[in-house]
Amino acid sequence: MVVFVLSGCKTLRPYQSPAQKEVLNLSFRRDELPQDSLSMADFRWREVFPDSLLQIYIQQVLDSNLDIRVALVNIEIAQAYFNQAQANNQPIVTFNPDVTYSTNSLNTQFGQIIGHRQHLTQYTTRFQASWEADVWGKFKTQRQAVAANQLTTISGHQAISAQLVAEVAIGYYQLLALDEQKKIMQEYVKSRSNYIEVTKALKAAGTLTEVAVKQSEAQLLNIQSQLVKVAYDIEVQENYIRFLMGLSPGSLRRSVLDSTKISEKIQYGVPMQLLENRPDVRMAEFAFMTAFHQSNAARLEFYPSFTISANTGLQSIDIEKLFSPTSLLATVVGGLAQPILNRRQIKTNYNVKLLQENISYLNWKKTVLQGTREVANILKFYESQTKIAELKQAEYEKYLQAIDFSQSLVQNGMGNYLEVILANEAALNTRLQYIQARLNRLNAQVQLYRALGGGWK
Numbered sequence: 001m002v003v004f005v006l007s008g009c010k011t012l013r014p015y016q017s018p019a020q021k022e023v024l025n026l027s028f029r030r031d032e033l034p035q036d037s038l039s040m041a042d043f044r045w046r047e048v049f050p051d052s053l054l055q056i057y058i059q060q061v062l063d064s065n066l067d068i069r070v071a072l073v074n075i076e077i078a079q080a081y082f083n084q085a086q087a088n089n090q091p092i093v094t095f096n097p098d099v100t101y102s103t104n105s106l107n108t109q110f111g112q113i114i115g116h117r118q119h120l121t122q123y124t125t126r127f128q129a130s131w132e133a134d135v136w137g138k139f140k141t142q143r144q145a146v147a148a149n150q151l152t153t154i155s156g157h158q159a160i161s162a163q164l165v166a167e168v169a170i171g172y173y174q175l176l177a178l179d180e181q182k183k184i185m186q187e188y189v190k191s192r193s194n195y196i197e198v199t200k201a202l203k204a205a206g207t208l209t210e211v212a213v214k215q216s217e218a219q220l221l222n223i224q225s226q227l228v229k230v231a232y233d234i235e236v237q238e239n240y241i242r243f244l245m246g247l248s249p250g251s252l253r254r255s256v257l258d259s260t261k262i263s264e265k266i267q268y269g270v271p272m273q274l275l276e277n278r279p280d281v282r283m284a285e286f287a288f289m290t291a292f293h294q295s296n297a298a299r300l301e302f303y304p305s306f307t308i309s310a311n312t313g314l315q316s317i318d319i320e321k322l323f324s325p326t327s328l329l330a331t332v333v334g335g336l337a338q339p340i341l342n343r344r345q346i347k348t349n350y351n352v353k354l355l356q357e358n359i360s361y362l363n364w365k366k367t368v369l370q371g372t373r374e375v376a377n378i379l380k381f382y383e384s385q386t387k388i389a390e391l392k393q394a395e396y397e398k399y400l401q402a403i404d405f406s407q408s409l410v411q412n413g414m415g416n417y418l419e420v421i422l423a424n425e426a427a428l429n430t431r432l433q434y435i436q437a438r439l440n441r442l443n444a445q446v447q448l449y450r451a452l453g454g455g456w457k
Helices: 002-011 052-064 065-086 109-112 138-204 210-244 272-278 279-300 345-411 417-450
Strands: 092-102 118-133 304-315 328-337
Touching: 052 065, 052 138, 065 138, 138 210, 138 279, 138 417, 210 417, 279 345, 345 417
Parallel strands: none
Antiparallel strands: 092 118, 118 304, 304 328
């Protein structure tokens, strides 16, 4: 017995985090940016998104979203399996009262000897119990696997929460950008409508032709068609956010883009902090931990199991004497079962568990590498959109100057009205692109916050 126990203990491998098995050379390719030991992911989402209306919507999504509710049910399921695993090495006890009636056949040798049919009724009340000793730690290892699986479901809930926080924030900022674009277009519609009257007056004075009037009217119609598209996009975006909140379609209150701000200081910490903050990385590690303990438990199936079985109760062919002390019965059996030939089932199961462990390790490694790539791409996107916003603002100011110059020249009969049309159209597009660049910059900050593992706290 001592030799078996000692050899069995040696077969159990101690758990080692995949981050310890292989040190990954992680880099964001942003060596020129200072790395802060405090990642922005360490902040709660209420600190990152100060807009009070956005906070209300995020909280409602976290309370009512259907995906969140499914994730919570999965946690409850995992908890149920964990509670069951906690009771693995407890004894199994059953209570079996029964009544047995039997009669013999007259056409058997025994029936021919006694020459008549016998009738026998037997009454039994029996308690049966069996208990398997956890000599090798098999039940303990199974409990560890179930506990790791429970942690996986918790991390899954956190990952969904982080993703939903990011989706609501991005959708909200998209609404603010659409509102700003709608406002700009409405201003252009008003100014273009007024300027059409100017072109008609200049035509009457002989400065412009009918072509200039029609071009101004066509430009106005183009902007009005864009307004229809923006109005549609706003309604679709409102409906999507309300869907995330578990609500039917409708409108949403919101602030304005100019008052929206996320912390300007981009802190992203050191690369390996991804292992601590990102729920998907923790999910991958817990999945590896589950597979590791499952392979350990599968290995212990090769070793003998020690079981103690007992049953006690009352048995009598006379129900009146059933509860008499003379009707008491009892049996105790201690047994050992060592697998020898099992059609290779135990070996196959063990080999499969080892392969699944290797797959879960590779999935963890892939998740970490995807995380670092995602952060690097978002950082570059944030930088590029910041620069684009600055350039588009400068470009817009130049177009405003060109519009003023060209309009003055046309009014004095020295310019081509086509230049005014083109300058106005370019100015409008540049202003809309500037708003889009600001939106992209906000989205990059939200995505960076999520990519670093923020949003679930």
